[in-house]
Amino acid sequence: MRGHEVALHRWGGEPDVVLVHGIGVSHRYFRPLAAHLAREGRGVLAPDLPGFGRSPRPRRPLTIEEHARVLAELLDPLLDPSRPATVLGHSMGAQVATELALVRPDLVRSLVLLGPVTDPAARSAGRQARRLLRDVRRESVAANVLMLRDWLRCGPRWYAASLGPMVDYPLGDRLAQVRPPVTLLRGEHDPVTPREVLARWAAEHPEPVLAEVPGEGHVAMLRRPELVARWV
Numbered sequence: 001m002r003g004h005e006v007a008l009h010r011w012g013g014e015p016d017v018v019l020v021h022g023i024g025v026s027h028r029y030f031r032p033l034a035a036h037l038a039r040e041g042r043g044v045l046a047p048d049l050p051g052f053g054r055s056p057r058p059r060r061p062l063t064i065e066e067h068a069r070v071l072a073e074l075l076d077p078l079l080d081p082s083r084p085a086t087v088l089g090h091s092m093g094a095q096v097a098t099e100l101a102l103v104r105p106d107l108v109r110s111l112v113l114l115g116p117v118t119d120p121a122a123r124s125a126g127r128q129a130r131r132l133l134r135d136v137r138r139e140s141v142a143a144n145v146l147m148l149r150d151w152l153r154c155g156p157r158w159y160a161a162s163l164g165p166m167v168d169y170p171l172g173d174r175l176a177q178v179r180p181p182v183t184l185l186r187g188e189h190d191p192v193t194p195r196e197v198l199a200r201w202a203a204e205h206p207e208p209v210l211a212e213v214p215g216e217g218h219v220a221m222l223r224r225p226e227l228v229a230r231w232v
Contacts, residue, residue: 004062006074007054009046012038016083017232018075019046020100022091022115023166024159025150026053029143030090033225037232045085047074049096051162052154061162064092064169068099075107086232088112090221091192092162095169101178110181112231115190115218118167119197134191138217147219176204183209183231187216 009027011034019030027034027046034044048055049067062070079085087108089097094116101108136144151159175182182205186193195212202208213220213227221228 004050004058004070005056006050006070007048008074009034009048010044011035011046012041012043014080014083015043015045015078016085016109017042017044018071018085018087018097019044020071020087020089020093020096021046021049021052022093022117023162024052024154025147026153028053028150029146029219029222033088033221033228033232036225036229040229042232045075045078047071049093051158053150057158061158061165063165064095064099065103067096068103071096071100072104072107075104079107081106084109086110086112088114088221088228088232089116090114091117091218092166095166095171095174098171098174098178099169101180102174105179108180110183111178112183112185112228114185114221114228115187115193116171116184116198116201117192118169118171119192119194120172131192132218135218138187138189138191139219140223143219143222146222172201172204175201178205181207181209183211185211185213185220185228185231187218187220188212188214189216190218190220192218 026048051057087097094113202210
């Protein structure tokens with residue numbers, strides 16, 4: 001895709017849901033959600049973005065806009081033109097999903113942005129790191145082990161180099177231009193995406209749905225896939 005190999009993971013039949021992961025991780029933390037959606041008869045696609053998971057590393061980290069264009073090229077031959085997808089993006093993946101809806105609205109039926117980033121009040125690597133460390137206490141041991149393995153595979157240098165494009169992306173401004181329906185979703189105790197920030201972003205879209213997953217932190221779909229699946 002635009003010179004990039006992308007590892008793609010599939011569940012179910014004809015695809016109509018796309019799951020886009022966050023920084024440093026991969027499709028793996030979506031497995032419970034994807035399996036739940038497949039049991040409900042949904043076809044699910046979950047790519048590893050270039051440089052993450054099983055996808056080879058480009059010469060440099062891609063910008064959010066570049067990730068969205070690669071994703072569009074990947075999805076083009078896979079989606080039925082008469083059946084655009086619901087796209088769920090988590091954390092940095094929410095930025096990529098938003099950009100996809102702007103550059104290729106024909107591919108996106110609706111957006112679910114789970115734990116979107118970045119809070120304008122925390123646009124620095126240090127502040128993001130501190131919030132992620134606070135979230136570790138909210139997640140299960142299994143979730144922390146899974147994400148730690150992905151972060152180690154990603155490596156600290158690649159992770160740090162990928163932070164700049166994520167921190168700089170103006171999600172609120174871009175969200176104001178999105179036309180497909182948008183659901184803004186967070187875990188009730190998510191320190192990375194505070195409730196007031198989600199409410200501020202909701203004000204940027206004409207008709208957003210604003211919701212929380214009770215009792216969860218930033219990675220709400222891992223322990224409560226059935227609740228996140230309802231919003232999908």
